[in-house]
Amino acid sequence: MHKIISYKKLATPSIQDDVWQVIRSDKEQLSADLPDGKLIVPFTMWLTEQHNPKWTQRIKAGDIAVWFGVEDDVQLQADVIQQSLGVWPLIAIDFPIYRDGRGFSTAAILRKRFTADKEIRAIGDVLVDQLIQMARVGFDSFDLRADQSIEVGLAQFSIYHVSMQNDWRSARSQLKTVIS
Amino acid sequence: MYQYDAIDQQLVDERVNQFKDQVQRRIRDEIAEDDFKPLRLQNGLYMQRHAYMLRVAIPYGMLSSRQLRKLADISDRYDRGYGHFTTRQNIQFNWVTLEESPAILAELASVEMHAIQTSGNVVRNITSDPFAGVAKDEQVDPRPICELLRQWSTLHPEFAFLPRKFKIAINGADHDRAVILAHDVGLQLKKDASGEILVDVYVGGGLGRTPILGSLIKTDLPWAKLPSYLSAILRVYNRFGRRDNIYKARIKILVKALGPEEFTRQVEAQWQDWQDTSEDFLPTEWNRVAKYFSAPNYLKLAEITSSSLIALAPEKEQKSFGRWLTRNVKHHQQPGYASVTLSLKPHGTAAAGDASSLQMRQVADLADEYSFGELRVTHEQNLVLADVEQSRLFELYQKASEANLVIPNIGLLTDMIVCPGGDFCSLANAKSLPIASAIQERFDNLDYLFDLGEISLNISGCINSCGHHHIGNIGILGVDKDGSEWYQVTLGGAQGNQTSIGKVIGPSFGAEQMPDVISDVINVYVENREPSETFASTVSRIGITPFKERVYPVKNIVNEESTHA
Numbered sequence: 049m050h051k052i053i054s055y056k057k058l059a060t061p062s063i064q065d066d067v068w069q070v071i072r073s074d075k076e077q078l079s080a081d082l083p084d085g086k087l088i089v090p091f092t093m094w095l096t097e098q099h100n101p102k103w104t105q106r107i108k109a110g111d112i113a114v115w116f117g118v119e120d121d122v123q124l125q126a127d128v129i130q131q132s133l134g135v136w137p138l139i140a141i142d143f144p145i146y147r148d149g150r151g152f153s154t155a156a157i158l159r160k161r162f163t164a165d166k167e168i169r170a171i172g173d174v175l176v177d178q179l180i181q182m183a184r185v186g187f188d189s190f191d192l193r194a195d196q197s198i199e200v201g202l203a204q205f206s207i208y209h210v211s212m213q214n215d216w217r218s219a220r221s222q223l224k225t226v227i228s
Numbered sequence: 229m230y231q232y233d234a235i236d237q238q239l240v241d242e243r244v245n246q247f248k249d250q251v252q253r254r255i256r257d258e259i260a261e262d263d264f265k266p267l268r269l270q271n272g273l274y275m276q277r278h279a280y281m282l283r284v285a286i287p288y289g290m291l292s293s294r295q296l297r298k299l300a301d302i303s304d305r306y307d308r309g310y311g312h313f314t315t316r317q318n319i320q321f322n323w324v325t326l327e328e329s330p331a332i333l334a335e336l337a338s339v340e341m342h343a344i345q346t347s348g349n350v351v352r353n354i355t356s357d358p359f360a361g362v363a364k365d366e367q368v369d370p371r372p373i374c375e376l377l378r379q380w381s382t383l384h385p386e387f388a389f390l391p392r393k394f395k396i397a398i399n400g401a402d403h404d405r406a407v408i409l410a411h412d413v414g415l416q417l418k419k420d421a422s423g424e425i426l427v428d429v430y431v432g433g434g435l436g437r438t439p440i441l442g443s444l445i446k447t448d449l450p451w452a453k454l455p456s457y458l459s460a461i462l463r464v465y466n467r468f469g470r471r472d473n474i475y476k477a478r479i480k481i482l483v484k485a486l487g488p489e490e491f492t493r494q495v496e497a498q499w500q501d502w503q504d505t506s507e508d509f510l511p512t513e514w515n516r517v518a519k520y521f522s523a524p525n526y527l528k529l530a531e532i533t534s535s536s537l538i539a540l541a542p543e544k545e546q547k548s549f550g551r552w553l554t555r556n557v558k559h560h561q562q563p564g565y566a567s568v569t570l571s572l573k574p575h576g577t578a579a580a581g582d583a584s585s586l587q588m589r590q591v592a593d594l595a596d597e598y599s600f601g602e603l604r605v606t607h608e609q610n611l612v613l614a615d616v617e618q619s620r621l622f623e624l625y626q627k628a629s630e631a632n633l634v635i636p637n638i639g640l641l642t643d644m645i646v647c648p649g650g651d652f653c654s655l656a657n658a659k660s661l662p663i664a665s666a667i668q669e670r671f672d673n674l675d676y677l678f679d680l681g682e683i684s685l686n687i688s689g690c691i692n693s694c695g696h697h698h699i700g701n702i703g704i705l706g707v708d709k710d711g712s713e714w715y716q717v718t719l720g721g722a723q724g725n726q727t728s729i730g731k732v733i734g735p736s737f738g739a740e741q742m743p744d745v746i747s748d749v750i751n752v753y754v755e756n757r758e759p760s761e762t763f764a765s766t767v768s769r770i771g772i773t774p775f776k777e778r779v780y781p782v783k784n785i786v787n788e789e790s791t792h793a
Binding site: 146147152178182184185200212219222 | 233387455
């Protein structure tokens with residue numbers, strides 16, 4: 049089974065089985081029926097299809113999550129996100145290429161404005177060497193690029209014990225709070 | 229100067245371990261070069277023309293003698309016995325290997341140094357006034373803010389993959405010695421009536437292909453709000469800066485495209501939306517950092533005039549010592565003290581900003597002996613001993629002479645800012661070092677240089693503008709034309725409070741023409757200047773036309789301009 053890394057806030061990171069399928073393109077899916085199983089669909093598809101009667105049951109069953117692309121403006125879409133948040137089992141953010149850092153701000157904004165605890169998953173070009181930053185801005189699950197070592201990925205979270213900024217997981221280190 | 233606490237030290241140590249692991253995975257080919265590149269760049273490791281180059285951060289230009297000795301050791305052990313001080317107050321080693329780079333970083337960490345974010349699309353090393361804390365015209369010592377922001381920007385998780393690099397400069401004096409208008413963010417510090425530090429924020433300045441001066445987008449920001457306000461700027465940039473074209477990816481292009489007003493509106497909206505006082509710097513954090521920047525144990529001394537100092541020197545040394553006092557020694561806040569600039573621009577030898585390991589050790593000794601064991605790197609690529617007793621200036625002058633660091637050319641034509649250029653840099657279109665040498669050779673006469681007075685001449689080997697040619701009174705830019713090296717000349721640039729971008733005077737020249745071209749330009753100045761008028765003032769008064777007419781014989785202008793704009 050496909051594996052992901054799960055790293056909930058205040059929990060220990062671990063390798064988990066993954067049941068979600070990412071639907072990449074909205075165009076080819078629009079006319080066709082939705083595949084079975086749990087699906088992460090593009091946010092743009094959600095915008096057009098969320099009231100489609102064929103979707104109603106699937107949404108209710110918790111089978112439909114969304115992913116945000118780098119061009120999706122989560123601040124402009126605040127109303128939709130507020131209304132839909134309750135029915136999304138998780139939110140994913142896509143990295144089309146690991147160097148495109150927009151997803152970091154997307155995650156930070158989602159955490160700050162919309163949800164403190166819903167799963168936010170990194171998908172796409174997710175490399176082990178960016179997991180630390182991702183975990184700090186608000187991601188708590190990681191679907192690595194196929195060639196990446198999930199064990200090396202898991203080891204990343206124990207590299208640093210101090211930080212210089214407040215982030216989703218913790219406040220910046222102060223002298224009295226250092227743990228080694 | 230600042231000393232690491234346990235957190236700072238742990239962070240750089242953990243960073244070294246992280247990078248060691250990344251390099252090992254790279255060597256085992258478990259990371260492809262394309263995926264590894266940003267990882268090494270974020271630790272200052274560039275692939276150059278001949279070898280890897282490691283750029284080491286010198287935060288806001290402050291160095292201790294102990295750190296400088298370590299840099300000397302590193303240059304001997306891992307490089308070729310010299311280092312290059314850069315226009316961003318850093319130092320570069322040109323001949324390191326990938327395999328040894330983690331060991332170098334570990335050595336740096338042992339003296340509270342690192343190479344974190346000296347490259348890559350991140351917030352870079354923060355630069356500031358090399359005379360911070362000692363300059364007579366200072367309103368606010370910028371160093372505590374510099375250090376707080378160094379910490380805040382270090383490994384910031386949200387801004388590790390910006391559209392492009394991001395440079396912050398901070399000034400706290402009346403005179404801008406940090407070129408804040410030519411940075412992605414420039415911060416001008418001041419105090420309100422109650423003594424609280426406020427910040428004016430300029431955004432969207434930069435040199436490079438599209439030189440633009442920054443726009444003032446916020447006045448009177450309380451200093452403690454800098455983390456949230458800078459985050460708002462960076463978040464707008466991270467989300468909406470262009471990523472499709474590397475040449476249009478700097479924040480200046482976004483500010484220009486939106487217009488400063490719309491950009492400001494977006495930043496303010498982002499900032500208001502995010503208001504979270506837990507991000508603010510705390511008074512305890514200020515105190516922890518600021519205590520390291522209190523004044524050293526100055527003696528109570530009387531101010532000594534230059535003429536008395538000169539009179540005390542042996543007669544045969546008086547002329548050269550007097551020149552050195554005029555050009556390389558600066559007034560100090562504290563009576564009886566002065567700040568000394570050691571010139572890394574000797575005529576006819578090394579590249580601008582280069583220092584041998586021997587010189588580094590000599591400077592470290594001078595710093596220990598005369599300036600509380602500290603020194604600063606200037607963006608003009610010289611070194612400063614900031615706290616020297618005036619009565620010991622002659623002694624220092626003699627010792628620094630032995631290290632070949634006393635040429636009295638600070639601010640004069642041969643105090644050129646020069647990037648490493650095509651001799652080292654793989655981005656360069658043309659060599660810059662030989663051009664600098666040829667001009668130095670032409671203007672080797674100190675009497676003449678003194679007569680010419682203040683002139684800045686800046687040379688960049690390509691449009692990335694590391695040599696700051698846009699803001700030189702005379703700027704020289706290396707360009708590639710059909711595979712050969714040519715040089716374009718600009719006039720009218722300036723740094724400081726009159727910061728301005730120079731204008732191109734016309735078609736470019738071959739390398740061998742450059743000394744003559746500069747001579748022509750200088751001659752036009754000499755013929756037109758009014759009594760005690762500087763080069764920059766003459767250029768702004770008479771415009772560039774008289775210079776063009778001298779430099780380009782009429783028929784050449786017609787011939788060339790049709791093919792090369």
